Amino acid sequence: MDNVLSIKDLCKDYGKFHVLKGVNLDIPKESIFGLVGRNGAGKTTLMRIITGLAEPTSGAYSIGGISSKDKKILTVRRRMGSIIESPAIYKNLNAYDNVKLQYINLGMTSFDSIPELLELVDLQGTGKKKAGKFSLGMRQRLGIAVALCGNPDILVLDEPINGLDPQGIIQMREILLRINREKHTTILISSHILEELSKLATHYAFIEKGEILQTLSSHELMGRVRKASRLIVSSTELICPVFDREGVEYKVENEETIDIFTDITATRIVALANEANVEVRSISDNNESLEGYFMNLVAKREGIS
Amino acid sequence: MSRALKSALFRFFRTKWFFKVLIFSLLTGLIIILNTVTTYYAFVFYKRPRYLDREFLTICMIGVMVILPFLIAIFCTSFTGNDLNFRSINNKVTTGISRKCIYLADLTVVVVGTVIGFAVTTGVIFAYYLFCPTRGSQRIDAHIIRIVIYVLITCIAFAAFNTLMQYFFSNKLFAIIVTLLIIPCIIVCSQVLEESLNVPYRYYVENEETGEGMWVLNPEYVGGAPRKVLTFVYDTIPFGFQNFIDEGSSKFDKSMIAGAIVVTATTAAGLQVIKKRELS
DSSP states (O other): OOEEEEEEEEEEEETTEEEEEEEEEEEETTOEEEEEEOTTSSHHHHHHHHTTSSOOSEEEEEETTEETTSTTHHHHGGGEEEEOSSOOOOTTSBHHHHHHHHHHHTTOOOOTTHHHHHHHTTOTTOTTOBGGGSOHHHHHHHHHHHHTTTOOSEEEEESTTTTOOHHHHHHHHHHHHHHHHHSOOEEEEEOSOHHHHHTTOSEEEEEETTEEEEEEEHHHHHHHSOOOEEEEESOHHHHHHHHHHHTOOEEEOSSSEEEEOSOOOHHHHHHHHHHTTOOEEEEEEOOOOHHHHHHHHHHHHHHHO | OHHHHHHHHHHHHHTTHHHHHHHHHHHHHHHHHHHHHHHHHHSOBTTBOOOBOHHHHHHHHHHHHHHHHHHHHHHHIIIIIHHHHTTTHHHHHHTTOOHHHHHHHHHHHHHHHHHHHHHHHHHHHHHHHHHOTTBOSOOOOHHHHHHHHHHHHHHHHHHHHHHHHHHHOSOHHHHHHHHHHHHHHHHHHHHHHHHHHTSOSEEEEEOTTTOOEEEEEOTTOOOHHHHHHHHHHHHHSTTOHHHHHOOSOSHHHHHHHHHHHHHHHHHHHHHHHHHHOOOO
16 A cells, blocks of 8 residues: 655654654555554644644655655645644634635635535535634534645544534544545544544554554554453452462453453353352453553553663 | 735635725724814914814824824734634645745735725825815925825834734734834834934023023033934834924935835744744
């Protein structure tokens, strides 16, 4: 798969503070690339550099094969849309004019496709209502519409679902999946809501303290996450000694819930529970989440350092 | 540059700033006329109304010079400041418009707005002067035209300075406060300079006992090189009201050159500021 965006040894310092420390990253074409990291890990700084809002201290990146050091990068940027932190929209203009302004920024002369774009983000009926009077979800969707002007090849979205209600999150997810599927747009996205990110991303990069810890595809991630069975019993206290004796790897969540990481059949679990005179109420799959995987990764790194 | 300029002009018209500038400058013109006429007719001699003469226009232009910068500051803050405040400038940068073009386009529209505002305000004043039934026989001459050009250049210089401040300070409120404080600061500075330059060179002292008098040099008189420096500064900064009255001097030319230098210097500084500025 071709890379639409490549980052090489990118560093960013603010005085003595190193925000990015030699970041290397390749974003495959038509992927939804999730950037996962804690607050202050360097996600937003990385995105700001890619979109041209900040200059790197050293290193470079290339968009569609054009290096950031090349003057042609300004032309290539027309093929990129972005939302960094919150949508950059004019609150004193309506949705149509906000999108039209972005068309003008892109040098486009035909505005026929604006209604279609507004329909894509479900803002077709907003009329003359000023963006300043929009709800947060509507502003986020307008931000997406502005970012989508000119049918960009790559979309850079920093926390696009921040502050949205559950319905807004679902709506945003559907829009992004549709854009990726129908327009073949590559999406680089960061979010604190990792569960939501896991429903979207085809690839991941884990970033911590300005360094990329790991990059992998969602298939690779599925293979690496710890598989677990969640057991709800009458008493975890009684069953634990039996599991210890049998060498079963487990983690007690509370008095009634226990996660088992050893590959063991449900029949065997029930047999062990009977032996401990414990009632089994339910057994279900509870594989390690993206959040859990990331936290383990960070914990391992901190253990090393 | 064309994309940035089209974008800025679209915003200028679509956010109705064009009409706001027209209305506010029209009102400014009327207020200045009303204020000047009131002041002017206060000088009534022998209970006869005084005919409007060229001095009326001069006083009006001083009014324009004092009031218009406040309107320019508000317009500039709303136009340029909002672009930074809404972070909508990011949309231009990310679409590959160079930062230099963004700054120059914003400056161009601010200057266009300033010129429109100035033209409307001055137009109203001149229309009143030309069609007023109590107008004197004096016509608009070269001195008045020089005053008009001088005030226009000062307003443009102020707009350029204002645009720089908007880009220099992240907070638009702080930027407008600094910009507005500049106006009274310059007025006070002009008055202080005017007073210090008007101090008499010598004064006459009479001995009470002998009744003999003599001329004594005034120790407060600023002479030599310091006087040359003060005169130069006074001649080049705006609001030197004596400048409006003195005819045929080279003071206007100096001030106009100074205004042009301010526009050039603030634009050059603004281009550096936007180039170095990290956008959030």
